[in-house]
Amino acid sequence: MTTEQKQLVTATVPVLREHGVLLTTHFYNRMFTHNPELKHVFNMGNQQNGKQQTALAMAVLAYAEHIENPAVLMPVVDSIGHKHTSLDIRPEHYAIVGKHLLASIAEVLGDAAKPALLEAWAAAYQQLAAIMSGHEQGLYAKQVSKNAGWTGWKPFIVKQKVKESVEITSFYLYPADGGAVADFLPGQYISLRLFLPELQLLQPRQYSISCAPNGKYYRISVKKETGASHPDGMISNRLHQHIRENDVVELSAPAGTFTLKEHTSRPQVFISGGVGQTPLIAMLEALTGKQADTPITWVHGCRNEAVHAFKDHLTQLAGSYPLLHHHIFYDQPEVQTQHTGWVDLSEIKTAVLQADADYYICGPAPFIAKHYGFLVENGVDTASIHFEEFGPASLQLNN
Incomplete structure (x- = not known):
């Protein structure tokens, strides 16, 4: 990209901040109209x-803001790259996306989309596509x-x-070829x-592996969403x-x-809400299976005992x-419980705040933001806090 092209892209940052979602909504509508086969690839x-x-609007904005030095976005590129490989995104998909993204910029901006601006964004997109597809390869x-x-895609049997x-409900998945x-990493x-017959589409969904590596099977533990038409529940309800x-x-x-994080004896603190515990269960099984000397603190919150998955499993692990x-929090306890209400780290401050600990948080975006904020306010280094938000990313807490 030329210096002038980078300046033109940077100049669109205020527009992207204000109208980014309008642009990406137009883009997706346009792409699915012209390339309906991609509905089998994207999570509808x-x-x-x-x-x-x-999520796409935030990614485009971040790229425009860092066009002078896109290398600073490599952690984001890595995370998106993992999602893309899990959906079997290939270089040819980038050509289709680029075509419709540039057309959408022209259509949304109208007369403001001068040829030089479109050429600048074309160069910017080609640079980004090269970075992404190269990393994904x-x-x-x-x-x-x-x-x-x-x-x-590979066939597996629900055994x-x-x-x-x-x-x-947990599903134990074994390779159909018997191999x-x-x-994987916990x-x-x-x-x-x-x-999905109701959509007449193949649909992908991403689920955390909820067991430690074992060489035989993967386990996913899926929450049934209420309402068969719930957009997040089309696959989970079918499962x-x-x-x-x-x-x-x-x-x-x-x-x-x-x-x-591998090969560490630092204290490990796991904080989860609801089904957000699934990736943390895999981490917990991996740690306790080694019979190491790593101190572990487990903090989990859900509505009540009836919806508390892996409750007995946790008790067994703690026993061995x-x-x-x-520390378990029930928002609507039906019997006497350890903690009542939403997860409140201030209630267990001495147990949570440990020197040189690693923290892992998983749950809905507000849950993550709340507990991330508590840890930072109490002096925990952001480099020691790791989190995952289910679905497309909306949090930018480590920036």
């Missing part, structure tokens, strides 16, 4: 609830280099379906793809209601950057691993 639930449009290469690794609570499963996710043991589903290889201490 996130299209309905507007999360994907917002590296991720694909790493996947196939693993024992039993693969790219794209067990286990009810963990009134809302959450081993590729290794905290990573897989994408699962099903055909709960229609998928039976011995049915076949398609999976992509494990991906994700929210992972347990003396350095594991847990």
Whole structure:
């Protein structure tokens, strides 16, 4: 890109801040109209609830703001790259996206979209696409280099379906070819793809792997969303209601950057809300399975005991691993409980605030923001706080 082109892109930052979602909404509508086959690739639930449009607007804005030095965005590029490989996004998809994004800029800006501006954004997009697709090719290469690794979609058999609570059910997924499963890092996710008759579409959804690596199977633990038409629940409800043991589903290889830091004896503090505990359960199993001397503090909140998945499993782990201490919050307790109300770290401040600890937070965006803020206000280094928001990213807390 030339200096003049970078300046033109930078000049659009105020417009992107104010009208970014308008632009990305127009873009998605245009792309799906001209390339409806991509509806099989994108999560249409996130299209309905507007999360994907917002996430893309934030990403485009961040890129424009850092056009002089896009290298500072590499952590974001890495995270998005993992999501893209889990959805089998390939270089040819970038060409389609670029075509419709540039057309959308011209159509939304109208007379303000001068040829020089469009040329600048074309150059900027080509630079971004090269960065992203190059990084993703590296991720694909790493996947196939693993024992039993693969790219794209692979059939797995649901060998067990286990009810963990009134809302959450675990699915034990074994390779249909009878082989081993590729290794993964505790905290990573897989994408699962099903055909939805009501949409006449293949639809992917990403689910955290809720068990430690074992070489035999992946486990996902899925919350049943209320209302069959809930945009976030189209796949989860189908899994709960229609998928039976011995049915076949398609999976992509494990991906994700929210992972347990390896080879550390620092105290580990896990903070989760609701189904947000699923990636943390994998981390907890991995840590306690090593019988190491790592102090672990587990903090979890949900409505009541009936919806508390893995409650007995947690008790068993604590019984065999003396350095594991847990604090459970029930918002609507039906019996006497340890803590009543929403998770409040100030109630267990001495247990949570530990020297040199690593913190992992997972749950809804407001849950993450609240507890991230508490930790920072109490002197925890942001580099020691790790979080994952389910769905398209809306939080930018470590910037």
